[in-house]
Amino acid sequence: MSETADPSATKDLYRETVFLPKTSFPMRGNLPTREPEILARWAETGLDAAIARKDAGRPVFTLHDGPPYANGHLHIGHALNKILKDVINRAHRMAGYAVRYVPGWDCHGLPIEWRIEEQYRKAGRDKDAVPLLDFRAECRAYAQTWLDTQAAEFKRLGVQADWSHRYATMDFASEAAIVGEIGKFLLNGSLYRGLRPVMWSPVEKTALAEAEIEYHDHTSTTIFVAFPFVHDATPGQALEDVSAVIWTTTPWTIPGNRAIAYGPDITYAVVRVDGTVDGAALRDGAKILIAEGLIGAVCEAAGITAHHVLYTLPGSALEGSVAAHPLRGQGYDFEVPLLGGAFVTTDAGTGLVHMAPAHGPDDFVLSRLHGVEVPELVEGDGRYADWVPLFAGTHVFKAADPVCEALAAAMQTANEQDDSPSGLVARASLTHSYPHSWRSRAPIIYRATPQWFIAMDGETELRTHALEALEDVTFVPEQARNRLTSMVAGRPDWCISRQRAWGVPIAVFVEKRSGDVLRDPAVMERIVAAFRAEGADAWYTSPPARFLGEGRNPDDYEQVFDIVDVWFESGSTHAFVLGPDGLHFPADLYLEGSDQHRGWFQASLLESVGTRGVAPFRALVTNGFVLDEQGRKMSKSLGNVVAPQDVNDSLGADILRLWVMNSDTNEDLRIGKEILKQQGELYRRLRNTLRWLLGALDGFTEDERVPYAELPELERWVLHRLGELGGLVARAVETHEWVGVYPALHGFCATDLSAFYFDVRKDALYCDAPNDLKRRAARTVLDHLHRCLCTWLAPVLVFTAEEAWSARFGTAESVHLQDFPDLPTHWHDPVLAERWMSLRAVRRILTTEIEVARREGLIGAALQAAIELPLSEAEAALFAGVDWAELAIVSGVDVLVIPGSASLYLDEAGTGEPHGPPVVRVASGEKCARCWKVLDEVGQHAAHPTLCLRCAGVVESATS
CATH class of the missing domain: 3.90.740.10 (Valyl/Leucyl/Isoleucyl-tRNA synthetase, editing domain)
Incomplete structure (x- = not known):
């Protein structure tokens, strides 16, 4: 270095030659603001249409949506269920399947009637004075309002679906299909009217289904x-x-x-x-x-x-x-x-x-x-x-x-x-x-009234066939099988009638003279056709002769005006959703809360087996209920309700999605401020991992890529770990068992990458020459890491993964149009994994000793240290070729092989006494002004006397 050179200029020159991370991906997520912007961009660019085009020709995966009730804002249970479905759908799409997810809603029944009647009571109106069709119209409008509201709230959660073709049980086509399903039970002889005691609500004046019951003291x-x-x-x-x-x-x-x-x-x-x-x-x-x-x-x-x-x-x-x-x-x-x-x-x-x-x-x-x-x-x-x-x-x-x-x-x-x-x-x-x-929260009674039933036994043997169908169904978790099968085995005949006004009528006629129900396919065809054109209101506006046809006197028949149980309606959704337009029947998967074993799962099973002879699903996945942080049921009176809308506005939907996938969804889940705060910390670690990857990959090109055979051992170990995680994700896609997958991904990012691999490779990435094999190898692996992590995280962190992908590749192509990487099988190297498990165990001992030396004031930073590392002959053989200084991030390590000593780090013992522990001392030499290592060689390069030889060479190359 010239004696007249400006030291500050030289210092700046050295700073500029250090390849520090550089990225536009910000440290702070600012999700409540950024997520709606990303949603708007997806809508503007037509992402859903692009996904549909990409899916064309692929094998189909169908998750049939159990319809939530169009009656109020979404609660946290809705969010849990819909997020879990969305993760599974997105993961299947990225695993190579065509996924068309059609969301749906239950729109009929007592809860909506109850709300309209509440409005009447508050306004002092007499419900019985309101014309029936006017009342039904008010119910329809009410349901539509909440359907639209819930759809917007689901979209804000990042749920991808065919929203423009959603289904609703109150659609005319749906009502026609539902009455057609009733007709199938009518015509096969299993629908009958009988006097039986049923669960009855005196407050709501109607029969109730088992799934509409909750138990209180x-x-x-x-x-x-x-x-x-x-x-x-x-x-x-x-x-x-x-x-x-x-x-x-x-x-x-x-x-x-x-x-x-x-x-x-x-x-x-x-x-x-x-x-x-x-x-x-x-x-x-x-x-x-x-x-x-x-x-x-x-x-x-x-x-x-x-x-x-x-x-x-x-x-x-x-x-x-x-x-x-x-x-x-x-x-x-x-x-x-x-x-x-x-x-x-x-x-x-x-x-x-x-x-x-x-x-x-x-x-x-x-x-x-x-x-x-x-x-x-x-x-x-x-x-x-x-x-x-x-x-x-x-x-x-x-x-x-x-x-x-x-x-x-x-x-x-x-x-x-x-x-x-x-x-x-x-x-x-x-x-x-x-x-x-569960609606009025009032006690119920058993009351014998004439009701419409579907026989569980008798000629159709519905119970027997339903239990046989369940034998071929996969349950997640498996213990849920016993719950559903025992319920089917022990249930009485299915009471499907309700004494209300808002719903699909049990559109049948009963001969007054004999009391026999009319079982005529032509009559049923006319009813279905009318419902398809005009909706279920046609049953109330049309004269009976329209349906009975010529040759029958309407005065001889009773027209039934009971409506069908909403569980029969939702259990029929497979009939008008699955089959056409690239949707499987039976569906690959139904996924709902554990209460649906007595609700939608069971109703769908019985309806499908009764009309088609098969279960409507190949697999059933059950999620638990959401409780507060103390394990209590959420209620407004306790003030412990967590609304998904509030989480979106304060933390972001990705935090809520991460909470779902970090939880054991097979069991009851807990949520609250502290739990969400913890999820925020986990999110920040994942985000920082992505940010560091993006910064370290700045300017990466294919010319830098290093073939697998030339990669250093440490990089091959990282790829082995990637292969293990890829297998974990692939198994989850295949089995629908996602519990533990994303905690494993977070552990990989926090422990294997941030606390180990990134830490070890920072020196090479920041200070080695751009064409150095080790630096190129590290960036090659970082490229794999970025692609894998972005795509693996995309089903869960839908907004963050998009942002991290776009920060590197631009917004022209979404991460949600990518597939999971197809990782080479030769990355799997269990022998290498075993060796690095031992190496990392020794490294933990070294870093512990370094920390002790720092606390005692012997050194100020790890790079001021050198280590004497005694090893047995067996250890030295196993660890041959290891750069311990690089691994421990110190300036030097002297390996001392102690002949005949027993091992401290391996299971096999030597014949002698165990060798001693590592010893930390102050490294000799001077501190390199660029990489900060303390080395004896600093000062040996005439032009750059404050640099080590490696850094001097890089600077020379950069300035030549």
Whole structure:
């Protein structure tokens, strides 16, 4: 260097020759602002159309969208489900499939009716005064408003779909297809009208499906009631002057009692009361029949202080015995037969179960089996009918007191007349889990009404065929198989009718004379055609003759106006979405929350098997529910609701998408401010990885690329790791099991790249000459890393991956038009992986010792250090050729091979004592002004005395 040279100019010259990262990709994501800009660019450039063109001719993958309900803003559960679907769709497209994702909506049914009626109530309007078609039009408009709102919110989440061809159950074509599916069950004989107890909402005045039920704690009045025997069929007249005692949690069903069930295999005892507490209902000397194993519990509940068992008898001996209703003489003068029931247990109560066949499935089946009457006592609004003795007009949820008072009075009369006990034995309360409507949050009842059912058994054997179809379905997670199969195996006939106005009518006719449903294909064809042209309103606006055709008198037929259950509608969506336009039937995948085993999954299965003989899906993926950070259900009252719209506005949709894919979606998930903050940190690490890659690849050209065979060992190890991750992604695409994939990608970026590979290679990338093999090799690998990470992250970080791709290749071609890289199989090198696992273990020991030396003040920075590294002969052989100084990022490493020593770093032990640990000392020499290594060679280059020989050569080359 010339003595007159300007030192500052020389310093600037050296700075300019250091190849520091340079990129337009900013450190801060600013996602709430940048994401809408990217969405606008995609719309402007026609990305969806370009994706469709690219997909042409490829094998098809079809994920059929389960329709959310068009009734309010999206909640976090919607976001979870739709993001998971979007990731799977995008991953399949990038794996070489053609994907046409058609989003859909449920638009009919009670929730929307309920909202319109709420508006009426607030406005003081009478719903019954509104013309039916006007009401249906208001429901349609309401659904359309929320459909449009939700579509916009899904798009903001980055969900790619064929939005212009979305489906909705209220579209005319959909309504026609739904009624056509009803017609198929009609014509194959499995649709019938029957009287059965169904879950009924007195508030909403309609039957409900199992999927519309949720369970909450409810406090019920419990009663023990005595029914005196009037006919004893036991040997030896064992039941003379005896009363059967039942226990129930629904006192309001006592007016509907028509039988008592016993367990044939249960041992019963006739117990005589010998003493009671003051105020007890039973008198001394009273004789009651209860299960032997429940004597103690019943006596305690009834206030019986002394008793003895007169005799015992098997349950089977009760066959043919008859009791009287405890309210006999007051309008309840009928026999109450005792019937054997396998469902009777001694888990609680008395071992005798009161049967109200209109208000319980077991009650109904057993009573019907024995020809017992099924009385219809309760109106649709939950009141006893006007002709019900004693309780006419009383609401069933307010009936506990009047029923108990009547039963108590009956018992008092029986005691005064020294008759067998008849009436209330004891009363208490019980808090237990009870079914409620998920809309009104009000308790429901079982109520027998004429409803339309699809038979699960019988000639069509729907249950059997559905269970057989599930054998060929893949479940993720696999344990979900048991849940769905057990539900199908145990469900009753499918009640598909609802007593409401907004929906697709069960468009059938019933002959008034015979009560038979009309099963005529020509009639059904006319109905479907009318619905296709005019929508379901045609059923209400057209005269019946339009559908019945010539030769039938409309006066001879009842036109049914019940609407079909919305679960039947959504279960029918495969019929009008799948099949045409490049969409598979059966679909490759259905994906919904775990509650849909009793909802959409089951309805779709039964509908498809019933009309086509096959399941509509090849695989079922289930996601869990979203809870708050403490594991609580989200509710406005707790103030713990996380709205996806708020996350978009504050953090960005990519953060929400990353949360989904970093979670175990097979289980219930948690979300909250702290969890989202953690996801933000993970996102920043991923973004910084992409940013560093882009900066280090500035100006990269194909001329720099180094063939695999010439790559240094470290670069080949990185490619091996890429191959492993590529296999992980490929398996996830194939199996739909994505749990753990993106945490693995993040771990790779944070641990293998940022904390190791990038750290080690910064010196070569920043300071080596552009044509140096090591630098070119590193940039070759960085190119692979950028392409792999951008495409692998693209299904999740849809906006960030696009930004990182465009920062290098421009906006002319989106990352979402790329395929996952097809990685060479020869990158897989398990022997190399094993060697580098050991090397990194030693490196961790070295960096720990360096950090200790730094804390103790021996050195200020790692490059001021040199290390003495003792190795055994086995270690030296395994680690031959390793540049330890480069690996540990120090200025020098002296390897000392200790003959005969045992190994510290390998499993195999030597014959001698283990060699010592590495020793950190201050490196000798001077600090290079360009690379900052401390080396003895600094000063040996005359023109650049402050540089090491490597840096001097690079500077010479750059300035020549």
